[in-house]
Amino acid sequence: MRKLRNIALLLVAFFATLIISLCLLYNYCIGSVDSKNDKTILVEIKEGNTSSDIAHILKEKELIRNEIVFKIYLKINGINDLKAGYFELNQSMDVKSITEKIRKGDTVSPNAxxxxxxxxxxxxxxxxxxxxxxxxxxxxxxxxxxxxxxxxxxxxxxxxxxxxxxxxxxxxxxxxxxxxxxxxxxxxxxxxxxxxxxxxxxMDMRLSKYKTDIDNSNYSVHELITLASIAELEGITIEDRKDIIGVFLNRIKKSMKLDSDVTTYYALKVDMGERDLSDKEFNTYNAYNTRGPNMNGKIPVGPVSNPSKDAIESAIYPNSHNYEYFVADKNRKVYFTKTINEHDKKVNELKKAGLWIEW
Structure with a gap:
C-alpha cells in the first residue's frame, strides 16, 4: 500500500512538474523575440493563407519563436479571422500584439x-x-x-x-x-x-520619457543632443559613450577644448575615413570644430550626427570619473586617461602596436 502511495505521489509530482514546465514554455514562446528591438519588419499575408502559412511566415521573419505554439495560441483564443495585407511588425511585439494587429487589418500600402x-x-x-x-x-x-x-x-x-x-x-x-x-x-x-x-x-516618443531629467540638467536639450551626437561617433558601447561624455563634461568644467576629431570632420563637411585632415584644418576656427581656436569649454553649435537611443542616454546619464582624455584604436576600443602624459603614452603604444587609426 505504501509503495503504491509513493508511486502515486511520484506520478502527481511528475505531471505537476510537466504541466508547470509546459506552461512556462508556452508563455516563453508567445513572448516577444527581442523586447529591445523595435525595428520595423514588413510582412505580407496573402488571401487564403492558413494559420500554418502565417505561422511559417512569421517564423521566417523571426517575429515568433515557435510555429506550433503560435497555432495553439490561435486555437485557445478562438482566433480565425486574421486579415490579408502588408503589416508593420517588429521583434519587440509579443504574439498577442502581432495577432491583434493582423486581426484589425492594420495594413500599409502594397507599394510600401x-x-x-x-x-x-x-x-x-x-x-x-x-x-x-x-x-x-x-x-x-x-x-x-x-x-x-x-x-x-x-x-x-x-x-x-x-x-x-x-x-x-x-x-x-x-x-x-x-x-x-x-x-x-x-x-x-x-x-x-x-x-x-x-x-x-x-524622436518625440523616445525623448519624452527623459523630459524631466533633461529639464533638471545643467545643459539644454540641444546641448545634450549635440554631446550625444559626438559620443555616437567616438564610441561603440553605451559604457564607452557614457565615459566619453564624462570626459567632455570634465573638460568643459576646466575650460578645456573637447578636442574631438569628429567635430572637425563635420565642420569641413568631410566624411570620417574619406581622408586625413591637415594641421591647418584642425586649427581653423569653426563653431563646430572643437579642436580649433576660441573653443575652450565650449560645446559645438549643433549636433554632428543623428544619435541612437544609447548615445542619447549616455548624454543624459553620463559616467562620473576623473578622466580628461580618451583615444580609440583602429578596432574602436576606447582608452581613457587622466593626464596628457598618460594620453601621449597610450597613443605611442597604439602606434607601436599597429593599432593607430590612419585613413
Missing part, C-alpha cells in the same frame, strides 16, 4: 517601402538615403531644410526643437533630431516632410 536610417548618419547621409530610396532628390531634402517657415512650424510643434537650431552657424537645423530607425512609408512618392515628420515623431 521601408527605409533604414542608420545610427550616426549626418544630414548629408540622410539626404543621400532618402534620394536612393524615394523619388526625392538630395536637393529636395535641402530645400525643405532651408524653408524657414517650415522650421518655425516644427519648433512650435515639438518641445525638443528650440531656436538654437536656427543659429546662423548651424548647417542643418534638424541635424541630430531625426531618430535613426527603420521606417515604412506608403510608396516612393513620399514627401521629404512626411519622412521628417515620422522621424521627429519617433
Amino acid at each position: 517601402i521601408t527605409i533604414l536610417f542608420k545610427e550616426g548618419l549626418n544630414m548629408r547621409g540622410i539626404a543621400k538615403t532618402i534620394s536612393e530610396n524615394t523619388n526625392n532628390t538630395i536637393d529636395n531634402v535641402f530645400e525643405v531644410l532651408n524653408d524657414k517657415e517650415y522650421i518655425d512650424s516644427l519648433i512650435e510643434n515639438y518641445w525638443f526643437l528650440t531656436d538654437e537650431i536656427k543659429h546662423p552657424n548651424v548647417y542643418y537645423p534638424l541635424e541630430g533630431y531625426l531618430f535613426p530607425n527603420t521606417y515604412t512609408f506608403e510608396d516612393k512618392n513620399v514627401s521629404v516632410k512626411e519622412i521628417f515628420k515620422k522621424m521627429l515623431d519617433e
Whole structure:
C-alpha cells in the first residue's frame, strides 16, 4: 500500500512538474523575440493563407519563436479571422500584439517601402538615403531644410526643437533630431516632410520619457543632443559613450577644448575615413570644430550626427570619473586617461602596436 502511495505521489509530482514546465514554455514562446528591438519588419499575408502559412511566415521573419505554439495560441483564443495585407511588425511585439494587429487589418500600402536610417548618419547621409530610396532628390531634402517657415512650424510643434537650431552657424537645423530607425512609408512618392515628420515623431516618443531629467540638467536639450551626437561617433558601447561624455563634461568644467576629431570632420563637411585632415584644418576656427581656436569649454553649435537611443542616454546619464582624455584604436576600443602624459603614452603604444587609426 505504501509503495503504491509513493508511486502515486511520484506520478502527481511528475505531471505537476510537466504541466508547470509546459506552461512556462508556452508563455516563453508567445513572448516577444527581442523586447529591445523595435525595428520595423514588413510582412505580407496573402488571401487564403492558413494559420500554418502565417505561422511559417512569421517564423521566417523571426517575429515568433515557435510555429506550433503560435497555432495553439490561435486555437485557445478562438482566433480565425486574421486579415490579408502588408503589416508593420517588429521583434519587440509579443504574439498577442502581432495577432491583434493582423486581426484589425492594420495594413500599409502594397507599394510600401521601408527605409533604414542608420545610427550616426549626418544630414548629408540622410539626404543621400532618402534620394536612393524615394523619388526625392538630395536637393529636395535641402530645400525643405532651408524653408524657414517650415522650421518655425516644427519648433512650435515639438518641445525638443528650440531656436538654437536656427543659429546662423548651424548647417542643418534638424541635424541630430531625426531618430535613426527603420521606417515604412506608403510608396516612393513620399514627401521629404512626411519622412521628417515620422522621424521627429519617433524622436518625440523616445525623448519624452527623459523630459524631466533633461529639464533638471545643467545643459539644454540641444546641448545634450549635440554631446550625444559626438559620443555616437567616438564610441561603440553605451559604457564607452557614457565615459566619453564624462570626459567632455570634465573638460568643459576646466575650460578645456573637447578636442574631438569628429567635430572637425563635420565642420569641413568631410566624411570620417574619406581622408586625413591637415594641421591647418584642425586649427581653423569653426563653431563646430572643437579642436580649433576660441573653443575652450565650449560645446559645438549643433549636433554632428543623428544619435541612437544609447548615445542619447549616455548624454543624459553620463559616467562620473576623473578622466580628461580618451583615444580609440583602429578596432574602436576606447582608452581613457587622466593626464596628457598618460594620453601621449597610450597613443605611442597604439602606434607601436599597429593599432593607430590612419585613413
